[in-house]
Amino acid sequence: MISYYPTRSVQNELGGLRAKALSTVLYGGNTVERHGPIWGGGFYHYKISFSQYSSLRQVFIIILFFLMAGMRMDPAGLWGQKKGPDQLKVILEQAKQARASCHWRQAASYFEQALESVEGPSRRQISQQLRWCRAQATVEERYQDGSICQLVRDTKVDQAEALLAEIIELIDHSYYVTINPEQCLRESLLHMQAATENAFLQSQFSIDKGGLEELRREILTLRGDGGGLEQKSWSDMLKPVEALSELSEKAGLGAAWVATELAYAFCDSLDEYSHMLSPHQYKLLTDQLKGYYVGIGVELVYEGDYPTVFDVIAKGPAEEAGIHPGDILIKVGDTDLKGKSAIGVSHRLAGGQNTRIQVRVRRGDEELEFSMQRELVSSPSVRYTQLLGEEKQIGYVRIANFDHDTSLELRGAIDRLQRAGAVGLLIDIRSNGGGVMNAAIEAVRLFLERGNIVMVQRGEEKTLYQAGGDMESLKLPMAILVDKNTASAAEIFAAALKQHRRAVVIGQKTRGKAVVQTLFPLRNGPAGVCITTASYLPPDNQSFHNQGIEPDIIVENSQREEKNVRSMAIYLGKDDSVLQKGLDLLQHRRLF
Structure with missing residues (x-):
């Protein structure tokens, strides 16, 4: 199996898989999107697997852990609260205006809020409006990918019907529920x-x-x-x-x-995670499976009119040109990016190796122009390794996503921190939308000598993954930082270490995605289809799907943090209340 994650939470500049949220693979709304290859970015390891729906063909099956989950931007700033009649009236009027302007994702977000406070016949009417806006948004985002329009033009009727028949067969045989x-x-x-x-x-x-x-x-x-x-x-x-x-x-x-x-x-x-890739997305994915992608090395989050740079890849073209986390990307070439979807932005950032690109960003009150060359970008999953705290004795690492190199990168980073004098460890998986399941399992094994990690169920088949191995487990006292954008494989990592009391989990309740997607290459078209094929349970066998993992210590973001769009500039800033709580606990040895 080739495993990877495309998530609507983090997406590279080349898109990702539509974050139905796209996803992804791919991805508007309250999402971070990794901009490199295919929706969601991610890295891969593989083994050969045989197709279960064709006796004539071997396929590579890609196991996807999608964040991609209905995370939406909250235009009214009232999400999660019961609305009074006046507030509800305002939200419905905003939804009406957004729909009239064909701002479909924004309209859907307003209708979602309205549903929280409505009962009876009105609820059904709003639900219908919500379904319609979501359908329009999905269609529009799909056809913003020019490769789908080209596919329609180039495909003959019998080829298209064969493609549809293959999709139906896959759903019938592989979808995880009836x-x-x-x-x-x-x-x-x-x-x-x-x-x-x-x-x-x-x-x-x-x-x-x-x-x-x-x-x-x-x-x-x-x-x-x-x-x-x-x-x-x-x-x-x-x-x-x-x-x-x-x-x-x-x-x-x-x-x-x-x-x-x-x-x-x-x-x-089928569900918010299942979808079919466009030819463009699928090509980007196969390119990335080779271990690299061509881009400028930025990760974007879509939480306003313009995309914001969540992070820049070390030694990539964007970093060397001077782009910073927190910069607002407002133009690519002559194209203004206001209101552009992740797909629209990715198409403007994409291009061939060694081709030049000019972008304009807003940083504070000024606008800056940057010119750079698209290059091969290699994006590590473990980043920002450093010592923090008053006496510089607390090691910090950020896991951006779980890929096939994560456990090796993490072990190496922690070894360096221990040699430098670290006596405690903070692992930051906020805005980590997941990744490769086996990578998360291997990362857990770095810290656990024994015990269950996760149970995966595909139909009647159950597979239990446990700790244990040849390498001695790491003993440092540890805290894990999470938020509402921590999802999927990242939740496997957090849940296992939390439930075995190996780490204290700090922050906000996680996303709550406990299902697995498999990406099947298609015989009858230049694309692939991602279908939910399994679900999973943490060590206590209690599903957190659509519920999330409750932290051991809940720390809500400050008002200042909530007002700012997510970026690594915020996460590692002096106002990062979750980070400061973790540092305080580790410095004073108050974990358990």
Whole structure:
């Protein structure tokens, strides 16, 4: 298996997998996105695995741990609180305005807030509005990736139908729970209806308005009767294609659009982590599997009108040019990035090796121009190794993500800290969206000699991973820093060490993602599909999925921290209340 994570939490400049959150792979909203290859960045280790859905083909299966989870920007600043009638009215008006302006993700965020305080018939109406805005956002973000438009234009109808049949077979055989085919089709037809009404999509094709309206009416009819499925088998999911393909061609979308769009929509309808990669994303992924990517070496977070630099990769083009964490990226070349999605930004930052790029950032009250050359970038997962505290005796390391080198990098960093006099250790996994499951397990084994780490369940099959190995475990007193953006493989790491009382966990409740995605390369198209194939449990066998891990010591961010967009400049600043709490506990030996 080739394992990696694409997360909406952290994404490199080349995108990531749509953070359905994209993800990712890929990723607007309250997310950090690693900008290098494919949505979510990440690194990989691999072994050969055989396909379970084809006796004729071997495939590489990529196990993904997606943050990608419905983290949204909170435009009104009222998230998590019960709204009064006046507040609710304001939020619904903001949602209405955002929808009218086709700011679909923003509108969805407002509708999500409104749902917290509404009951009865109004709740159903708002839920429908929310579904519609999410569908529009997903469609628009998909077609901002020009490689999907090109795929639709270049693919013949029979090829598109073969692609759709393969997707259906994969879902039927590999999805981790049983789902209703009719319900899946209805949700997919909603996405198709949204596509026929999406202005951006229409701008990418030579549309015949009369034909498009006819196609829309037929989709609405199919939505009304579930496509005639009446809860039949997955094989019946192909029935709507023939009826719609002719209308799609008449509308100017091409005959292959229906099967191609259904393939993407089926994956989107499964859960917030499952999705199908575009050809562009898939190529970036295969490039990154070679151990490098071409870019400028920045990680971005999308929490405002413009993306903010969360971190810069050491010795990368951005760092050497003078870009800092916390800089706001406002222009690439002549393109203003206000309101641009992660996909839109990644396409403008992407380019060939040794090509030049000019970017403009806002730093405080001034705007700065930087010109640099795109180069091969290698991004370590363990960073910022240093001694902190009054007497410089507390070691600090940040794990940005879990990849195949993480345990080796972490061991090396801790060895250096101990030689320099460290008597305690802070491991920072805030805004770590996950990564390779085995990498997180190996990292836990550095600190545990025995005991369960995680139980992974795929259908009826259960696999228990335990501590133990040839290397002596590290004994330093330890605290782990977490927040609401700590997810997936990072949660495996935190939960195991917390529940075995090997480390004190400090910060805010984590994201709560305890499912596994597998990325299958496709036989019938230049892309791959990511499907949730398993779930997992920590050592106490109590699932934290959609609930998160409660820290041993809860430390909320200060008002100043909450006002600032996340970046490493904030995390390591003097106002970092979570970091200061960890330092205080370790310096005074008050862990347990």
